[in-house]
Amino acid sequence: MKIMSVLEVVAKLHEKAQLKKAFKNAGLINKYKSGDKEILIYPKIHSVQFDKKDKKTIYTFSLLNGMDPKEVKKKEYVFQQHFGKNIEMEGDLKKFVLKVYQKSMPKELTYKFSEIQPIVAHFKLGIIAGMNRNGQYVAFDLLKHPHILIAGETGSGKSTQLRSIITTLIKTKRPEEMELYLADCKKSEFHIFRKVEHVQCALSQPRDIRKMLQHIKKELDERSDLTETFEVSHVDDLPQEHKRPYIVVCIDEFVMLRKDETIMDILTEIVAIGRTLGVFAILSMQRPNAQVLDTTVRANLTVSMGFKLRDKVESRIVNTPNAEKIEVSGRFIMNSDKLFELQAPYLDIEKAKILLNPFYVSKKEVKEVMDEQPQLSEKDVFNDVNE
Numbered sequence: 001m002k003i004m005s006v007l008e009v010v011a012k013l014h015e016k017a018q019l020k021k022a023f024k025n026a027g028l029i030n031k032y033k034s035g036d037k038e039i040l041i042y043p044k045i046h047s048v049q050f051d052k053k054d055k056k057t058i059y060t061f062s063l064l065n066g067m068d069p070k071e072v073k074k075k076e077y078v079f080q081q082h083f084g085k086n087i088e089m090e091g092d093l094k095k096f097v098l099k100v101y102q103k104s105m106p107k108e109l110t111y112k113f114s115e116i117q118p119i120v121a122h123f124k125l126g127i128i129a130g131m132n133r134n135g136q137y138v139a140f141d142l143l144k145h146p147h148i149l150i151a152g153e154t155g156s157g158k159s160t161q162l163r164s165i166i167t168t169l170i171k172t173k174r175p176e177e178m179e180l181y182l183a184d185c186k187k188s189e190f191h192i193f194r195k196v197e198h199v200q201c202a203l204s205q206p207r208d209i210r211k212m213l214q215h216i217k218k219e220l221d222e223r224s225d226l227t228e229t230f231e232v233s234h235v236d237d238l239p240q241e242h243k244r245p246y247i248v249v250c251i252d253e254f255v256m257l258r259k260d261e262t263i264m265d266i267l268t269e270i271v272a273i274g275r276t277l278g279v280f281a282i283l284s285m286q287r288p289n290a291q292v293l294d295t296t297v298r299a300n301l302t303v304s305m306g307f308k309l310r311d312k313v314e315s316r317i318v319n320t321p322n323a324e325k326i327e328v329s330g331r332f333i334m335n336s337d338k339l340f341e342l343q344a345p346y347l348d349i350e351k352a353k354i355l356l357n358p359f360y361v362s363k364k365e366v367k368e369v370m371d372e373q374p375q376l377s378e379k380d381v382f383n384d385v386n387e
């Protein structure tokens with residue numbers, strides 16, 4: 001025991017010395033002269049802990065008064081040069097925690113529903129995000145963290161992530177509990193979901209998407225009236241006979257719709273008031289654009305997933321620092337209250353079709369959707385299957 005603790009003391013001293021070297025190279029020191037000697041003053045290192053279970057070392061330190069905390073983030077690369085790429089730095093004004101991981105991120109993670117199901121089972125609308133470097137799945141409830149932004153350059157893994165999120169929702173919720181409204185401006189992704197029972201529509205034409213959103217707007221208004229009438233704060237608390245299913249609206253590459261004011265207004269409304277009304281949005285975009293996002297939309301997208309982004313500016317817009325440095329497909333930074341680095345489960349189209357097969361139903365023939373046709377029923381507009 002005694003020998004162990006001596007070894008530990010030596011190891012801690014060694015780690016402290018490493019951290020001091022990093023402070024010095026990052027310029028996070030104060031210097032003054034005493035005679036012909038130069039005295040260096042380092043940030044105060046409070047502790048060094050070895051977490052054997054998670055194979056990480058945790059350093060806690062405080063900056064010296066007058067030091068700019070932004071410098072720590074700016075110089076994170078220096079800490080990476082000293083401790084390797086797998087680090088996490090958290091802190092704000094003065095106190096910081098540096099975590100150095102010995103484990104590296106999984107390079108690939110195959111989507112396995114049998115592993116995912118128990119993780120999302122206790123959520124009302126479980127979203128499986130990915131796996132962290134400790135081999136743990138990270139998931140959350142859309143009811144607690146409503147509205148997701150998924151951003152990343154082409155080939156980074158956004159569509160795969162959307163596919164895995166939607167497939168998990170379908171497999172864990174009954175059609176009377178959750179309805180999906182899908183819009184895909186690139187016409188490439190959502191066809192596999194068209195015939196799924198939960199899916200009200202899978203559209204790609206802007207005018208159809210506008211109608212879909214107008215329908216959802218009507219639903220928002222009705223739900224709002226109902227919650228007022230029954231004096232409840234959430235649709236889940238409505239009397240049984242007035243209960244409404246959750247609605248999840250997914251729009252792939254929604255930037256392509258930015259010029260349509262009606263669409264953008266309704267989207268803004270969904271993310272602003274949808275949570276308590278049981279209406280949620282998942283939006284994806286290739287090139288994050290501050291003008292499109294710099295509105296109520298951005299403020300209300302409570303979770304952002306930044307896959308590989310082009311540069312720091314984009315990472316800042318999406319709120320996922322360092323997403324521009326990602327080199328692996330399916331890897332992303334998630335920001336939802338705190339930051340996570342995760343590997344998304346990989347679910348290819350063929351495997352998704354097999355998983356969805358039990359939920360396929362034959363749908364009505366598509367009806368011609370005219371631009372001005374206010375009398376159209378919901379089914380007329382949304383059953384756009386044309387087989």
Ligand SMILES: Nc1ncnc2c1ncn2[C@@H]1O[C@H](COP(=O)(O)OP(=O)(O)OP(=O)(O)O)[C@@H](O)[C@H]1O
Binds near residue numbers: 155
């Ligand atoms: N989670 C993942 N794990 C491993 N590889 C992945 C993952 N997601 C995507 N990939 C790889 O990256 C390729 C592109 O993925 P995906 O189509 O999801 O990208 P994207 O960001 O949607 O691109 P685009 O905007 O062009 O549609 C996939 O064909 C696959 O080879």
